[in-house]
Amino acid sequence: MxxxxxxxxxxxxxxxxxxxxxxxxxxxxxxxxxxxxxxxxxxxxxxxxxxxxxxxxxxxxxxGAGSSAPAAAAVVSTTAPVAAGEKKEEKKQEESEESDDDMGFGLYS
Missing domain, CATH: 1.10.10.1410 (Arc Repressor Mutant, subunit A)
Incomplete structure (x- = not known):
């Protein structure tokens, strides 16, 4: 402060x-x-x-932009692959939760 x-x-x-x-x-x-x-x-x-x-x-x-414009451009150009990667991770996480339920380890079994 x-x-x-x-x-x-x-x-x-x-x-x-x-x-x-x-x-x-x-x-x-x-x-x-x-x-x-x-x-x-x-x-x-x-x-x-x-x-x-x-x-x-x-x-x-x-x-809040950082030190240079090229760095900001690099951040913008990498957001699309990151968003696609997040979707893949969510899908994997959902599959692992389903497999836990199948084995009897579900939260509300």
Missing amino acids: ASTSELACIYNALILHHNDVTVTEGKLNALIKTAGVTIEPFWPRLFAKALANIDVNSLICNV
């Missing part, structure tokens, strides 16, 4: 980005001070350095 300091920096970085303002340590500190939040002094510097060379739009849009 994120601490109050982390959340303050995250929200303020999003506010700055939304207003097309570059995220810097000074601007984060100014917003945090205006909000009246007390945080450890290293957080704004850490967030400013982390977001210095990153496109925040792509960061927001690809939160």
Whole structure:
């Protein structure tokens, strides 16, 4: 779970980005001070350095996508065989349950 300091920096970085303002340590500190939040002094510097060379739009849009588009394409292309494999496993499981019933090991015999 994120601490109050982390959340303050995250929200303020999003506010700055939304207003097309570059995220810097000074601007984060100014917003945090205006909000009246007390945080450890290293957080704004850490967030400013982390977001210095990153496109925040792509960061927001690809939160759950992973590291690259080819990886996402690979996941999509492998879902069809996995779904077919699951059907085969279900069929095998049903057959094994029937064989247990035939031997007298059924749950409600």
